[in-house]
């Protein structure tokens with residue numbers, strides 16, 4: 005049986021277009037505030053049975069927090085109905101429900117009372133709450149002196165110690181340090197095992213997958229996918245990666261347009277000779293005329309999921325006969341760490357010579373781009389056997405890697421764990 009029932013719910017907000025009119029303006033000049041109506045949730049329906057842990061994921065502004073606020077009763081739907089059964093405890097915006105001038109201890113009493121605990125119950129649980137929050141030494145200070153992490157500790161401790169039937173959490177765990185985040189996660193798993201229904205909004209897809217039985221992807225105010233965590237998260241990541249891909253392609257197009265607009269006829273010759281900026285140099289006996297980052301089929305692509313195949317295509321034109329040319333690629337992080345570099349010579353892919361006026365394309369195939377999530381810069385080069393550059397493009401191209409896992413560093417090293425006892 006569902007303990008949370010959302011039926012055909014819509015919620016819109018007024019988004020004001022200009023500075024709010026003053027009361028005087030309104031009365032004297034009959035000036036009204038102009039606004040647009042923004043539909044944050046559009047006819048959403050959702051049933052959550054008792055004991056289920058549901059993760060809400062989606063891009064910024066997609067409507068996740070609005071949905072959670074409707075569930076807590078902070079907001080009311082314009083249309084549709086919401087039914088909740090059981091004691092609800094919620095962790096929404098940081099500090100919501102706290103009075104800044106009251107001490108941590110006073111806020112525990114106030115907060116727990118709002119969540120439905122009697123004074124006697126609160127007294128019984130007080131030590132537990134303070135111990136869990138690890139704020140014993142600050143508990144008599146006003147919470148306005150707390151850091152955001154300390155706020156979160158206190159709020160989380162109260163929210164879980166009231167033993168709710170339904171716990172609603174919006175992102176806030178992200179502000180805690182790693183150790184406390186782990187502690188919260190353990191506690192959430194404990195609540196889950198005890199049958200608490202949990203709705204968890206987070207951009208930490210690893211945490212969502214670990215904690216949730218079901219994931220709901222909210223997109224532009226509608227439910228786009230609802231189902232098994234791995235499946236929904238994979239679809240969401242593929243969508244993000246495609247969106248990022250389009251954005252990067254647009255950004256690159258704009259960059260090329262601006263660059264070519266800047267080259268007028270007068271300086272065209274000089275431009276060709278100097279070739280041209282601090283990101284490109286060489287004598288141009290072989291000229292790299294196009295570089296394409298692509299998927300395995302050769303279609304332009306700039307946003308990849310970690311471990312997806314990638315292809316780098318280097319198109320060249322030859323201005324002078326050259327012997328034994330070498331083509332190479334290098335990948336850097338945006339903070340300049342060299343991740344990987346190789347060339348045709350190192351890989352014993354020898355090219356004998358290139359004739360003047362010939363054209364061609366070198367394709368660098370990567371079956372699995374094993375980098376962790378982040379933005380990377382690509383350099384490509386053509387040079388001779390002694391390292392004299394024909395054409396060097398220094399970190400001129402960028403691509404992005406997204407990943408489901410939170411591993412850190414640069415490269416994803418193939419591995420497995422074994423536990424021997």
Ligand SMILES: Nc1ncnc2c1ncn2[C@@H]1O[C@H](COP(=O)(O)OP(=O)(O)OP(=O)(O)O)[C@@H](O)[C@H]1O
Pocket residue numbers: 017018019042044062063064065066067068069070071
């Ligand atoms: N009180 C409000 N007044 C006007 N617009 C609002 C209000 N609350 C939310 N919105 C708008 O509704 C949309 C959905 O916001 P919401 O906070 O639900 O998104 P979200 O998915 O939780 O995003 P995030 O991941 O950034 O937290 C946004 O465009 C937001 O600007």
